[in-house]
Amino acid sequence: METLGGRKTHTSATATSEVAVADTNAADSDRRFIRYVVAAAVVGGIWRLIRLISKWNVPLHYGDAWYYSIQAINNAHGRWFKEASGPVQNWGVLPGAEHPPLTSIVLAPASLLSNPQFWQRATMTLLGLAVIPLLAYLGRRLGGRRVGVVAAVIAAVYPNLWLSDALVMSESLLLLFVVLVLVAALRYHERFDMRSAVLLGVVIAVAGHARSEVLMYAPLFALIGLRSRSAKLVLQQGLAVLAVVAVGVLPWVMYNSGRFDAVVAMSTNEGTTWLGANCPLTYGGPGLGGWNLDCLAFGNPPPHEDSAQRSTRRRREAIAFARAHSSRLPVVVAARLLRASDLYGLDESIRADVGEERPRWGIWAGILSWWILAPMAALGLWQVRRGVRYIVMVPVVGAVVVAVVFYGAHRLRAPIEPVVVLGAAMWIVAVPMAWLDRRRPRSGLGARRAT
Numbered sequence: 001m002e003t004l005g006g007r008k009t010h011t012s013a014t015a016t017s018e019v020a021v022a023d024t025n026a027a028d029s030d031r032r033f034i035r036y037v038v039a040a041a042v043v044g045g046i047w048r049l050i051r052l053i054s055k056w057n058v059p060l061h062y063g064d065a066w067y068y069s070i071q072a073i074n075n076a077h078g079r080w081f082k083e084a085s086g087p088v089q090n091w092g093v094l095p096g097a098e099h100p101p102l103t104s105i106v107l108a109p110a111s112l113l114s115n116p117q118f119w120q121r122a123t124m125t126l127l128g129l130a131v132i133p134l135l136a137y138l139g140r141r142l143g144g145r146r147v148g149v150v151a152a153v154i155a156a157v158y159p160n161l162w163l164s165d166a167l168v169m170s171e172s173l174l175l176l177f178v179v180l181v182l183v184a185a186l187r188y189h190e191r192f193d194m195r196s197a198v199l200l201g202v203v204i205a206v207a208g209h210a211r212s213e214v215l216m217y218a219p220l221f222a223l224i225g226l227r228s229r230s231a232k233l234v235l236q237q238g239l240a241v242l243a244v245v246a247v248g249v250l251p252w253v254m255y256n257s258g259r260f261d262a263v264v265a266m267s268t269n270e271g272t273t274w275l276g277a278n279c280p281l282t283y284g285g286p287g288l289g290g291w292n293l294d295c296l297a298f299g300n301p302p303p304h305e306d307s308a309q310r311s312t313r314r315r316r317e318a319i320a321f322a323r324a325h326s327s328r329l330p331v332v333v334a335a336r337l338l339r340a341s342d343l344y345g346l347d348e349s350i351r352a353d354v355g356e357e358r359p360r361w362g363i364w365a366g367i368l369s370w371w372i373l374a375p376m377a378a379l380g381l382w383q384v385r386r387g388v389r390y391i392v393m394v395p396v397v398g399a400v401v402v403a404v405v406f407y408g409a410h411r412l413r414a415p416i417e418p419v420v421v422l423g424a425a426m427w428i429v430a431v432p433m434a435w436l437d438r439r440r441p442r443s444g445l446g447a448r449r450a451t
Contacts, residue, residue: 029145036149037136044132044156051166052118052125060117061357065168067098069120072107072168076116081259083307094306095259100266101252102209103170120168128165128172132156134179135421141186142384142392143426146433151425154373159366160410160417163358170211171414177207177214178395178415185221185391188241192225197237198244205248212266213402214415218245220394228387260308268307271314272296277336277407278318283328289335290348291407339408340399341374342367353410366410370420377423383430395419 060066074082081104083096106127110119132155140148155161164171184203188196200221208215222238249266256264279295281287296314305313322329338344346367353363381389395415402412 033136033140033145033149037133037152040136040149040152040156041129041132044162045129047157048125048129048162048165051162052121055121055166056115056118058357060168061355063356064099064170065357068103068107068170069111069117069168071096071098071104072120073111073116075104076108076111095256096307097256097260097264097266097268098272098307099170099269100209100212102206103173106173107168117168121166124168124172125165127176128162131161131172131175131179131418134176134183135418138179138183138186138418139422139425141183142388142422143429146429147422147425150428150433151421154421154425155418158373158417158421159362159369160414161421163353163362163366164414167357169356169411171411173210174207174214174414175418177203177210179418181207181214181217181221182392182395182418185224185394186388188221188237189224189387189391192229192233192237194237194240197240201241201244202248204241205245208245208249208266209252211415213398213412215245215249215266216398216401217394218242220397221391224387224391256308260306262308262312264308264311268311271311271316271318273406274318275314275321278322282407283325283332286345286348288345289332289337289339289408290345290352291409333404336403336406336408337400340403340413341408342370342410345408349410356411363410373420373424376427377420380423380425380427380430381419383426392419392422 060069071081074080081096081101083094083098107120107123110116110123113119132152135155136148136152138148139151161175164175181200181203184196184200188200190196201218204214204218204221218241222241223234224238225234253265260268273291276282276291276293276295279292281292281295282290335344339349342349350360350363354360381392384392396419399413399416406412
């Protein structure tokens with residue numbers, strides 16, 4: 001009995017020791033993970049800071065950046081959402097909702113400082129920098145510490161993430177919220193409770209105030225659990241996601257309903273977007289499948305129309321043109337998808353990007369990086385288990401729908417970029433790094449895959 005008791009005590013002590021060692025190793029791996037992610041964020045931050053400082057006295061180009069800047073300045077000084085585009089005589093007088101409100105709200109505090117355009121740039125740069133650790137966190141959730149570190153490294157240097165950071169546009173905020181939406185959706189998938197469903201709806205609703213196309217994610221995420229949960233539970237919690245999103249956007253919709261005669265959902269830019277993509281210049285020639293500012297010159301605008309009336313008119317003109325040229329739509333849609341994939345119309349796309357203040361060399365670096373990383377991402381995402389893969393692919397589905405319905409461009413592809421980073425990181429860890437491990441065993445971060 002004593003011998004048996006002694007063995008039992010010895011076995012218990014050994015097990016306790018093994019648990020302690022495992023805990024220590026896990027803690028060491030966590031510390032190394034954090035150090036590597038911080039290092040990647042510092043490198044990405046230094047580069048973004050250099051670009052930001054280089055724009056200290058560079059004025060904004062006219063366009064969306066100009067709109068967001070002026071709208072933010074108006075908001076900061078109490079002139080909430082007045083017209084900041086269209087005829088100059090309407091600026092600051094007529095109500096404005098050319099874009100959803102979140103970007104200009106986020107930029108409002110910086111607009112109270114001297115040299116507001118620079119501090120608006122700094123705000124967007126800070127938001128873009130936050131994408132690096134968030135992608136590292138999401139990568140770790142999807143594939144372990146190694147995937148998280150590799151995702152952070154790619155995010156720090158990937159041009160299609162940092163190209164927009166020093167611009168006063170919605171892309172940096174959109175990228176941040178796409179990652180946050182994916183984090184919330186993954187949490188909902190894992191816990192599948194009402195609290196997680198409500199949180200997911202809240203994040204989607206807030207993100208939709210940055211770019212309205214994110215709202216289409218709601219019905220797709222509402223289907224989470226359809227293959228593995230009871231239909232009744234999926235229906236209940238899916239409806240909760242949709243209801244929270246609807247309630248979240250309702251205040252902005254109601255605010256606009258009191259300012260405009262026409263119905264305005266998230267913005268008055270829809271008609272402009274449609275007309276710019278549906279005219280003779282975008283149904284043939286070098287502009288096929290793209291968006292052209294000169295398209296807006298078609299038609300006879302009545303005087304003193306507000307932005308909602310202008311959007312309604314332009315949408316009507318665009319739909320009439322598309323119907324009259326419906327035989328061209330298959331070719332136009334194909335060109336839009338190829339443009340969104342950087343496989344067609346590069347000269348037009350680069351010219352548009354340069355017009356939005358992106359450097360030509362950076363645009364080409366982004367295109368080449370996309371050509372390399374996108375195939376890796378496709379292979380890497382195939383390794384993710386089916387339910388999680390569905391979640392990560394939702395932004396891809398959304399971007400494809402936007403390209404088909406509107407037009408193809410780098411900007412409209414932005415929600416895919418975080419997914420490309422994650423997928424490429426998973427492929428790099430699963431293939432070349434795993435091959436190196438087999439040839440040269442080593443200890444350290446990722447020697448044993450951690451989740």
